[in-house]
Amino acid sequence: MSSSLLDTIHLAHLPPSMAVHVAVYRDVQNAPFLRQQLLSANSEFEYAFIDASVVLSRTHALSAVFRAANDFMNGRLKSRNVHSEIVFSLNPTTNIAESFRKFGITDSTKDLLVIKVSVTPEITHDSVAAHLNQYVEGTPVPFDDETLSKIADVAKIKKAYKLGTLNTAPPNQANGTHDDGMKRLELSVLGAIALRGAT
Amino acid sequence: MTTTYHPPPLPPPFHHTLTPNLTTTSPIPMELITQGAEAHLYKTTYLSPATPAALKIRPAKPYRHPVLDRRLTRQRVLQEARCLVRLVREGVSVPGVLAVDWDLNSNSNSNSNSNSNENGNGNENSRGEGQGEGNTGSEDNGTEAKAGNGAWILMEWIEGIALKEVFRGWEASLKDNNRDENTAEEQAAAAAEERVKALLRKIGVAVGGLHRAGVVHGDLTTSNLMLRPTPSGQQSGKGEKVEGDGDEGEIVLIDFGLASQSIQDEDRAVDLYVLERAFGSTHPRTERLFGEVLEGYRGSYRGAGSVMKRLEDVRMRGRKRSMLG
Numbered sequence: 001m002s003s004s005l006l007d008t009i010h011l012a013h014l015p016p017s018m019a020v021h022v023a024v025y026r027d028v029q030n031a032p033f034l035r036q037q038l039l040s041a042n043s044e045f046e047y048a049f050i051d052a053s054v055v056l057s058r059t060h061a062l063s064a065v066f067r068a069a070n071d072f073m074n075g076r077l078k079s080r081n082v083h084s085e086i087v088f089s090l091n092p093t094t095n096i097a098e099s100f101r102k103f104g105i106t107d108s109t110k111d112l113l114v115i116k117v118s119v120t121p122e123i124t125h126d127s128v129a130a131h132l133n134q135y136v137e138g139t140p141v142p143f144d145d146e147t148l149s150k151i152a153d154v155a156k157i158k159k160a161y162k163l164g165t166l167n168t169a170p171p172n173q174a175n176g177t178h179d180d181g182m183k184r185l186e187l188s189v190l191g192a193i194a195l196r197g198a199t
Numbered sequence: 200m201t202t203t204y205h206p207p208p209l210p211p212p213f214h215h216t217l218t219p220n221l222t223t224t225s226p227i228p229m230e231l232i233t234q235g236a237e238a239h240l241y242k243t244t245y246l247s248p249a250t251p252a253a254l255k256i257r258p259a260k261p262y263r264h265p266v267l268d269r270r271l272t273r274q275r276v277l278q279e280a281r282c283l284v285r286l287v288r289e290g291v292s293v294p295g296v297l298a299v300d301w302d303l304n305s306n307s308n309s310n311s312n313s314n315s316n317e318n319g320n321g322n323e324n325s326r327g328e329g330q331g332e333g334n335t336g337s338e339d340n341g342t343e344a345k346a347g348n349g350a351w352i353l354m355e356w357i358e359g360i361a362l363k364e365v366f367r368g369w370e371a372s373l374k375d376n377n378r379d380e381n382t383a384e385e386q387a388a389a390a391a392e393e394r395v396k397a398l399l400r401k402i403g404v405a406v407g408g409l410h411r412a413g414v415v416h417g418d419l420t421t422s423n424l425m426l427r428p429t430p431s432g433q434q435s436g437k438g439e440k441v442e443g444d445g446d447e448g449e450i451v452l453i454d455f456g457l458a459s460q461s462i463q464d465e466d467r468a469v470d471l472y473v474l475e476r477a478f479g480s481t482h483p484r485t486e487r488l489f490g491e492v493l494e495g496y497r498g499s500y501r502g503a504g505s506v507m508k509r510l511e512d513v514r515m516r517g518r519k520r521s522m523l524g
Contacts, residue, residue: 009247013213066246070212070298076302187287188288190298191284192284194296194353195280195296
């Protein structure tokens with residue numbers, strides 16, 4: 001039942017074979033184990049394991065995937081593989097270790113966003129769903145904006161992107177709602193992802 | 200001119216976009232909107248089919264030296280992206296940046312990592328004569344020495360119409376109304392003029408917001424100003440989209456291809472001057488109302504006053520102060 005929540009997405013402009021599989025888990029119990037698999041470079045666990053509290057929305061997460069996939073196709077990866085590159089892509093600066101500290105899974109991660117890209121034909125929705133189902137101890141929740149906004153720690157995200165002074169509710173507009181401010185925060189974050197490494 | 204125009208092939212990853220595939224997903228739109236000397240603008244989507252986006256492609260210019268071309272293209276696309284990102288952060292209404300690629304290789308059309316070692320024979324498609332010498336010295340400096348393949352920037356799509364259309368529509372209605380002396384029509388015309396004045400003040404405020412954020416546009420014209428309908432007003436009863444009456448909405452500045460970061464009075468004044476001249480040539484019947492733009496600008500931020508003084512000087516001599524280039 002839990003495996004059915006794995007979302008398989010075809011991003012515009014990526015080759016059709018490159019499906020993106022995304023799952024979100026709350027109350028994850030075995031974050032240290034999952035992180036250990038990454039540290040030991042266990043190829044079975046080649047995933048982007050992201051701390052979901054620093055993810056604002058679907059668009060935020062998928063923008064990082066798009067950037068990593070584009071860099072992958074252009075032979076420009078800065079990290080080990082496309083999955084580590086997704087975590088790195090979330091980071092506004094070019095420090096890889098820092099990107100994992102800020103955006104990657106930590107031992108205390110409770111809400112986890114897992115991304116896997118079909119870089120080989122063997123990686124399918126079913127194979128990813130089965131593997132995650134077996135190893136991630138947590139409650140699967142849908143990968144949608146409603147869920148992510150519940151998990152997101154806006155203050156932490158602002159800090160990670162150095163947008164501390166950004167007003168989430170623009171004062172100059174009479175109808176300056178919370179939504180407008182969040183939209184602006186999201187666009188600022190997307191811009192930071194897009195421009196990382198620009199010299 | 201009967202020959203059909205074929206825009207240059209799309210750079211990666213967009214070359215995948217139009218290739219027919221057998222998946223059930225509907226084809227992704229990629230519609231050429233406009234073309235300038237530096238770039239092609241397409242309407243397409245970002246991430247999901249529900250998100251429209253503007254794709255601005257700066258193709259490589261084959262007549263330039265490849266190394267110079269690569270550097271110029273990269274500088275310009277990054278300059279534009281940086282200005283936009285800064286403005287979004289500052290809360291100025293401009294299209295947000297969704298993705299950028301400033302480093303397209305000339306031979307990276309496949310999914311291979313191997314294009315770097317094909318440097319020697321990989322430049323058949325670049326016509327640069329200086330390519331050979333550039334490569335001999337530095338192998339690891341390859342990214343700089345190779346020919347580029349242009350750059351692209353993917354931006355948020357802005358709904359609405361260009362203010363050029365709004366003013367064109369208004370000026371056209373002026374022509375008709377002058378024929379008859381119906382008082383009711385005259386009143387309507389006066390009301391229309393008031394709406395145009397309000398719109399012009401809004402433009403001034405928008406340009407002031409841009410300058411306050413430390414950016415000058417470099418190419419302010421009425422085609423680079425959009426009127427985006429306010430989302431809440433969409434269900435209003437008189438929602439006909441007749442051009443000339445679309446004064447309900449928000450001014451969004453677009454096309455930052457010539458923008459730069461500057462807080463100099465001179466650069467800001469030149470921005471206003473360019474806009475004033477654009478009004479004069481594109482909308483002669485609106486020119487007499489240009490004072491409304493300045494009126495809106497004056498109150499929009501603290502430094503506006505001294506910029507307006509400088510504008511007087513710029514008007515006397517034209518936009519080039521240094522008379523170089």
